[in-house]
Amino acid sequence: ARSQNALGRGLLSVLSRENLDDDAWDEVEESLLGADVGVAATTEIVERLRTRTKVLNTRSAGELRALLADELVTALQPDLDRTLRSTPTGDRPAVVMVVGVNGTGKTTTCGKLARVLVADGRTVLLGAADTFRAAAADQLQTWGSRVGAETVRGPEGGDPASVAFDTVKQGTEAKVDTVLIDTAGRLHTKVGLMDELGKVKRVVEKQGPVDETLLVLDATTGQNGLVQARVFTEVVDVTGIVLTKLDGTAKGGIVISVQRELGVPVKLVGLGEGADDLAPFEPEQFVDALLGEPE
Amino acid sequence: MFDTLSDRLSGVFTNLRGKGRLSDADIDATAREIRIALLEADVALPVVRQFIARIKERAGGAEVSKALNPAQQVIKIVNEELVAILGGETRRLQYAKQPPTVIMLAGLQGAGKTTLAGKLARWLRDQGHTPLLVACDLQRPNAVNQLQVVGERAGVQTYAPEPGNGVGDPVRVARDSIDFARRAQHDMVVVDTAGRLGIDAEMMQQAADIRAAVDPQEVLFVVDAMVGQDAVNTAQAFQDGVGFTGVVLTKLDGDARGGAALSVREVTGQPIMFASNGEKLEDFDVFHPDRMASRILGMGDMLTLIEQA
Numbered sequence: 316a317r318s319q320n321a322l323g324r325g326l327l328s329v330l331s332r333e334n335l336d337d338d339a340w341d342e343v344e345e346s347l348l349g350a351d352v353g354v355a356a357t358t359e360i361v362e363r364l365r366t367r368t369k370v371l372n373t374r375s376a377g378e379l380r381a382l383l384a385d386e387l388v389t390a391l392q393p394d395l396d397r398t399l400r401s402t403p404t405g406d407r408p409a410v411v412m413v414v415g416v417n418g419t420g421k422t423t424t425c426g427k428l429a430r431v432l433v434a435d436g437r438t439v440l441l442g443a444a445d446t447f448r449a450a451a452a453d454q455l456q457t458w459g460s461r462v463g464a465e466t467v468r469g470p471e472g473g474d475p476a477s478v479a480f481d482t483v484k485q486g487t488e489a490k491v492d493t494v495l496i497d498t499a500g501r502l503h504t505k506v507g508l509m510d511e512l513g514k515v516k517r518v519v520e521k522q523g524p525v526d527e528t529l530l531v532l533d534a535t536t537g538q539n540g541l542v543q544a545r546v547f548t549e550v551v552d553v554t555g556i557v558l559t560k561l562d563g564t565a566k567g568g569i570v571i572s573v574q575r576e577l578g579v580p581v582k583l584v585g586l587g588e589g590a591d592d593l594a595p596f597e598p599e600q601f602v603d604a605l606l607g608e609p610e
Numbered sequence: 611m612f613d614t615l616s617d618r619l620s621g622v623f624t625n626l627r628g629k630g631r632l633s634d635a636d637i638d639a640t641a642r643e644i645r646i647a648l649l650e651a652d653v654a655l656p657v658v659r660q661f662i663a664r665i666k667e668r669a670g671g672a673e674v675s676k677a678l679n680p681a682q683q684v685i686k687i688v689n690e691e692l693v694a695i696l697g698g699e700t701r702r703l704q705y706a707k708q709p710p711t712v713i714m715l716a717g718l719q720g721a722g723k724t725t726l727a728g729k730l731a732r733w734l735r736d737q738g739h740t741p742l743l744v745a746c747d748l749q750r751p752n753a754v755n756q757l758q759v760v761g762e763r764a765g766v767q768t769y770a771p772e773p774g775n776g777v778g779d780p781v782r783v784a785r786d787s788i789d790f791a792r793r794a795q796h797d798m799v800v801v802d803t804a805g806r807l808g809i810d811a812e813m814m815q816q817a818a819d820i821r822a823a824v825d826p827q828e829v830l831f832v833v834d835a836m837v838g839q840d841a842v843n844t845a846q847a848f849q850d851g852v853g854f855t856g857v858v859l860t861k862l863d864g865d866a867r868g869g870a871a872l873s874v875r876e877v878t879g880q881p882i883m884f885a886s887n888g889e890k891l892e893d894f895d896v897f898h899p900d901r902m903a904s905r906i907l908g909m910g911d912m913l914t915l916i917e918q919a
C-alpha cells in the first residue's frame with residue numbers, strides 16, 4: 316500500500332533525469348523535508364550526497380537512489396544494538412518504563428509489548444503509573460486482560476512513583492520475567508511533570524536498575540520530536556525509541572535527527588491499533604518507506 | 611529551540627538601512643531565511659512555497675519605510691500575511707435553528723478529541739447551555755469510560771448506551787443520541803468519535819456515516835500542534851472523507867511552533883476556531899490568529915518593536 320506514494324514518484328522522476336541540475340537537487344531536498352527529516356539533517360545529507368555523486372560520477376537514477384538510501388541508513392546507525400532488554404537478571408524481573416508526550420501511544424505500546432513477551436512464553440506484570448488521565452488505568456488493564464497480563468493500579472490521582480514501586484515489588488515477589496510500567500503523557504516543557512517522571516524512575520531504582528526506558532514518539536510529529544527526545548533523555552536517560560503510527564501517511568523522518576543527535580536507537584515501530592501491530596525497527600525498510608519503494 | 615525569524619533576518623539585513631527599495635538579491639536572501647524558519651516551524655512544503663511566493667511579491671513592491679529597517683519591514687509583511695491566512699477574525703459557532711445544536715469531533719488517534727469534548731462541554735455549560743456528550747468511540751480500550759469521567763468532571767451528562775471495547779455500533783449510537791437529547795432537553799450535543807487515519811477507508815466511511823446520522827452544525831477537525839509535514843495529507847483526507855467546518859489545535863501548551871495551523875488552514879480553507887492548551891478542562895480558549903502568527907515564526911519581540919515604531 317505504501318509503494319509509489321506521491322513523494323516516491325516525485326523523487327524517482329527527478330532521479331531519472333539525465334543531468335543532476337539544481338532543480339533536481341532541490342527536489343531531492345524537498346523530498347527529505349517533506350518526510351520531516353528537518354532542515355539541518357537534510358542539508359547535511361544532501362551535501363554529502365552531492366560530494367559522493369561527484370566523486371563516483373553517478374548518473375543513473377538507480378545508483379543515485381541507492382546512494383541516498385545508503386546515506387539515510389548510515390544516519391540511522393544500522394549497527395546499533397536494537398534488542399529490547401526484557402530478560403530477567405537473577406531473581407529480579409526486567410523493568411521497562413514507557414514515557415513520552417501526550418497521546419503518542421504509550422499505553423497501546425505497553426499492551427502490544429506485553430503481547431509479544433507473553434507469546435514468547437514470558438510472564439509480564441503491568442504497572443498503571445498513569446494515575447492522572449481519565450480511565451488510563453482501565454485502558455491499560457483492558458490491554459492486560461486481552462494479552463494475559465495482570466495490572467497493578469493505584470488510587471486515581473495517587474502517587475505514580477508508588478504505583479511503579481509496588482509493581483516492581485509485586486513483580487519480584489511473583490517472580491515474573493518482565494515488568495512494564497506505563498506512565499502518564501506529559502509535555503517535555505512541564506517542569507513539574509518532568510520532575511515527577513524523574514522521581515518515578517528513582518523510586519523504582521531503589522529496588523534495582525531500570526533495564527529499558529522507552530520513549531514513544533508519534534510518527535506524525537514534526538521538528539518538536541527532537542526537543543522531546545532531548546529533554547526526556549536528560550530526565551530519564553532514554554535507552555530506546557518506539558516510533559508509533561507508521562501505518563499512516565506520516566514518514567517519521569524526525570527519528571533520523573533524533574538518532575544522529577542523541578545516538579538513542581529506534582527499537583520498535585507501531586503499525587496499528589491491534590495487539591500484533593508492533594515490529595522491530597529495520598533501518599533499510601524504514602528508509603525504503605521514507606523514499607517510496609524503488610521500481 | 612530554533613533561531614527565531616527575527617534572529618535570522620537581522621543577520622541578512624545588517625547593511626541595508628537607508629536603501630530606497632529592497633533589491634531582488636535582498637528579497638531572495640530574505641525569502642531563504644523565511645523558508646527555513648517556516649520549515650522549522652513544521653509548515654508543510656507546498657504551503658511554504660505558496661507563502662514565499664506571496665511574500666516575494668509584496669516585498670518587491672514595498673517602499674522601504676523610514677520608521678522600520680528592512681528586516682522589520684519584511685517581518686511586518688510576513689506577519690500580516692500569516693494573520694490573514696490564519697483567519698483574520700475568529701468565527702463563532704453555528705447554532706441550529708431547532709435545538710439541539712450538534713458538534714461532531716474527528717481527527718487522528720491521540721489528537722485530543724475526548725479531552726476537547728469535555729472542555730467544550732464545560733465551556734458551553736458555563737454559557738448556560740445544557741450539553742450532552744455522546745460516546746461514539748466504541749473501539750479504543752475504555753474510550754467510553756474516559757468520556758464518562760471527563761463528562762462527570764465537566765458536570766454534564768454523557769450518553770453511552772454501549773460499553774465499547776469493540777462492542778456496539780457507533781453510527782447507531784450517534785443517531786439515537788439526537789432523540790435522546792431532544793427528550794432530555796439538551797440544547798447542545800457533542801459527539802466524540804474514535805481516532806482514525808486518513809487512509810483508513812473503512813473508518814473514514816464510518817465517520818461520514820456518523821456525520822450523516824447526526825447532521826451536525828459543526829464538524830471540528832482536531833489536530834495536534836506538534837504535527838509535522840503530514841498535516842496537509844491528513845487534513846485533506848478528513849476534508850474529503852468526512853468534511854469539516856472548523857479546526858481545533860491542541861497541545862498548544864508545549865513549545866511546538868505549530869506550523870500545522872498554517873498548513874491546515876491554507877489547504878482546506880476552514881477556520882481554526884479553538885485552541886486547547888493543557889490537560890485540564892479549563893485549558894481551552896477561542897483561537898487567536900495574531901498570537902499564532904507570532905508563535906509560528908517566533909516574532910513576539912520584533913512585533914512589539916514594530917508596533918512602537
Ligand SMILES: Nc1nc2c(ncn2[C@@H]2O[C@H](COP(=O)(O)OP(=O)(O)OP(=O)(O)O)[C@@H](O)[C@H]2O)c(=O)[nH]1
Pocket residue numbers: 415416417418419420421422423424445448451498499500501531559560561562563584585586587588592719720750805807
Ligand atoms: N494507527 C495507529 N494508532 C495507534 C498506534 N499506537 C497507538 N495508537 C492509537 O493512538 C491513540 C493513543 O494511544 P495511547 O496508547 O492511548 O497513547 P498514550 O501515549 O498512552 O496516551 P496518553 O497516556 O493519554 O498520553 C489510541 O487511539 C491508540 O489506539 C499505531 O501504531 N498506529
Ligand SMILES: Nc1nc2c(ncn2[C@@H]2O[C@H](COP(=O)(O)OP(=O)(O)OP(=O)(O)O)[C@@H](O)[C@H]2O)c(=O)[nH]1
Pocket residue numbers: 417418448500502717718719720721722723724725726747750753803804805806860861862863864886887888889893
Ligand atoms: N498537554 C496537553 N495535553 C492534551 C491536550 N489535549 C489533550 N491532551 C492529552 O493528550 C492525550 C490524548 O488525548 P485524548 O483526548 O484522549 O485524545 P483522543 O483524540 O480522544 O485520542 P483517541 O480517542 O485515542 O484517538 C491525553 O493524555 C490528554 O490528556 C492539550 O491541549 N495539552
Ligand SMILES: [Mg+2]
Pocket residue numbers: 421422423445451497498499500
Ligand atoms: Mg496512556
Ligand SMILES: [Mg+2]
Pocket residue numbers: 723724725747753802803804805
Ligand atoms: Mg478519544
